[in-house]
Amino acid sequence: MPYKHERAVAIEAVLKACQLCRDVQxxxxxxDKLTKSDRSPVTVADFGSQAIIVSHVLQAFQDxxxxxxxxxxxxxxxxxxxxxxxxxxRVHTVEPDLSEQQILDAIDxxxxxxxxxxxxxxxxxxxxxxxxxxxxxYAVALALVENGEVVLGVLGCPNLPLERxxxxxxxxxxxxxxxxxxxxxxxxxxxxxxxxxxxxxxxPAEALFCESVERGHASHELQAKITALLGMTAPPLRLDxxxxxxxxxxxxxxxxxxxxxxxxxxxxxxxxxAGTIIVQExxxxxxxxxxxPFDFSVGRKLQQNxxxxxxxxxxxxxVIAAVQQVYLAEQFS
Numbered sequence: 001m002p003y004k005h006e007r008a009v010a011i012e013a014v015l016k017a018c019q020l021c022r023d024v025q026x027x028x029x030x031x032d033k034l035t036k037s038d039r040s041p042v043t044v045a046d047f048g049s050q051a052i053i054v055s056h057v058l059q060a061f062q063d064x065x066x067x068x069x070x071x072x073x074x075x076x077x078x079x080x081x082x083x084x085x086x087x088x089x090r091v092h093t094v095e096p097d098l099s100e101q102q103i104l105d106a107i108d109x110x111x112x113x114x115x116x117x118x119x120x121x122x123x124x125x126x127x128x129x130x131x132x133x134x135x136x137x138y139a140v141a142l143a144l145v146e147n148g149e150v151v152l153g154v155l156g157c158p159n160l161p162l163e164r165x166x167x168x169x170x171x172x173x174x175x176x177x178x179x180x181x182x183x184x185x186x187x188x189x190x191x192x193x194x195x196x197x198x199x200x201x202x203x204p205a206e207a208l209f210c211e212s213v214e215r216g217h218a219s220h221e222l223q224a225k226i227t228a229l230l231g232m233t234a235p236p237l238r239l240d241x242x243x244x245x246x247x248x249x250x251x252x253x254x255x256x257x258x259x260x261x262x263x264x265x266x267x268x269x270x271x272x273x274a275g276t277i278i279v280q281e282x283x284x285x286x287x288x289x290x291x292x293p294f295d296f297s298v299g300r301k302l303q304q305n306x307x308x309x310x311x312x313x314x315x316x317x318x319v320i321a322a323v324q325q326v327y328l329a330e331q332f333s
Contacts, residue, residue, distance in 0.1 A: 003144070003152050003178050005060065010142050010154045011176060013056035015188060017049040017125060017140045018156040018172065020094050024048070025132060025158075031086060033133065034074070041129050044083065046070050047107055048090040049125030049140055054106040055098060057121055057142075065120040067300060068110020069270055075104060117297045119146045124242075124270040130214060131240025137167070139241035143273035148297025151179040153274035157243050162187055164252055167239060175246050177281035183249055198284040198312035199251040204319065205231030207254035207312075210244045222326065223257045229322045230315075245275025248310050249282040255319060258308035259289060261330070266301040267308060275310075285313040289327070291320045 024032060024045035033043040050070045057066055075084040084104075091103050098106075114120050121144050128138035140156035158172040162185065175196070177183040186193035201207045209227050212218050220236075227236070237244075237253055247253040258267070276286040276294060287293055289307030298304055311319055 001181070006144055006152055007154075007176065007178055009057060009060045010144070010152060011174065013053045014140050014142050014154045014156040014174065016056065016094050017052045018158050018174075018188065020048045020052060020090055021045045021126060021132070021138070021140060022158050022172075023093065024090060025135065028133070028135075031082065034083065041133060042070065043126070043129060043132065044087045044090050045132065046126045046129060047072070047075065047087045048094075050110055050123065051087070051091050051098070051103045051106040052095055053123050053125065053140075053142060054109045055095065055102060058106070058109070065112065065114040066109055067114050067120055067122040067270065068107075069124050069268070070107055071111040072104040072107040075107070116145075116299055117148060119144070121145070122270045122273050122296075124268075126241075127271060128239075128241025128243070136213075137239040137241055137243045139243050139246070141242050141270060141274040143270075143277065145273060145296045148295050149179075150273050150277040150296060153177050153277040155242055155246055155274050155278060156188075157241075157246055158188075160243050160246060164250060167237070173246070175249060175278050177278040179277065179281070181281065183278045183281035185250060196250040196282050198248060198279070198282050199254045200314065201254050201312060202314040203231075204255065204315045205233070207232060207315070208234055208237060208252070209255045209257070210237040210239065210247050210253040211257055212244070213238045213240050218258045219261050222259055222261060222330070225326045226257065226259070226319070226322050227255075229326060230318065242271070242275035245272075245279050245286075245310060248284055248312060249279045251312075254312040254314070256308070256310040257323075259323065260307070263306070266303055266306070268301055269296055269299075272302070272308060279310055283313055284311060285316045286310045287316070287320070289320065289323045291317070
């Protein structure tokens with residue numbers, strides 16, 4: 001079976017990272033977090049998760065580039081020795097044999113140069129850090145890309161229950177997909193997995209819609225106009241991270257939009273790579289606002305794509321048409 005080894009390695013890496021993230025979230029203090037230069041938050045769990053995943057993947061595929069969100073520059077600063085020690089201690093609860101140098105190098109490995117036209121991995125050690133800080137939803141996302149196309153994706157969702165229609169108070173779930181092999185969901189503790197499929201709702205007016213909690217990530221107002229045009233009346237499900245892809249893939253929601261009024265905005269590849277293949281292998285569709293497939297071959301951002309439209313595939317073109325109509329009417333500068 002193609003990518004059998006890659007799939008097994010990715011699952012084990014994400015499960016280990018989720019273990020660390022869960023432990024940190026349960027006992028989170030101000031000493032576990034800081035604000036980066038771009039004003040976005042980062043925690044010891046972000047750093048530790050990236051160290052665990054990168055080191056684990058490199059043990060199996062030492063020549064594969066890995067593109068990650070974080071780097072260890074701040075941890076190497078003299079005034080951050082306490083934070084660095086905290087990260088190392090957290091990693092050692094999961095991977096006790098990694099040295100300080102190995103941990104920092106693994107984090108920094110994610111910032112190395114990469115030929116995006118070939119084979120590489122991309123990861124978001126914590127997708128939805130603000131949700132993580134609130135004690136709510138977040139995801140650990142890892143994907144394998146070949147020739148600009150995602151061929152494998154794993155999403156660890158520590159606070160998303162296995163039960164459909166329930167968003168909190170669960171034991172977590174893991175979603176995995178390989179190109180041409182379908183999408184599956186399992187618990188963190190049981191290897192047996194069930195195949196998942198998107199909803200079969202064909203009328204968008206009957207569908208549930210999900211979007212980001214943070215208004216800075218996408219325009220709630222813009223997306224409300226689009227969903228109203230589609231006849232949707234149910235309030236949106238708002239949650240952080242690629243958990244929104246998980247909801248569409250397993251049929252809890254039938255539409256996810258990530259749209260902005262900023263024409264120069266482009267999404268980071270690690271924010272969408274794993275989620276897109278999971279939705280697609282579950283029978284759904286994921287494109288930009290023009291209906292174009294995502295091109296993961298051009299760099300750390302989806303430079304050739306604007307906006308994110310994810311559906312169960314039953315009314316994708318209707319959504320694209322509604323998006324175009326609203327954007328045309330707004331005429332953003």
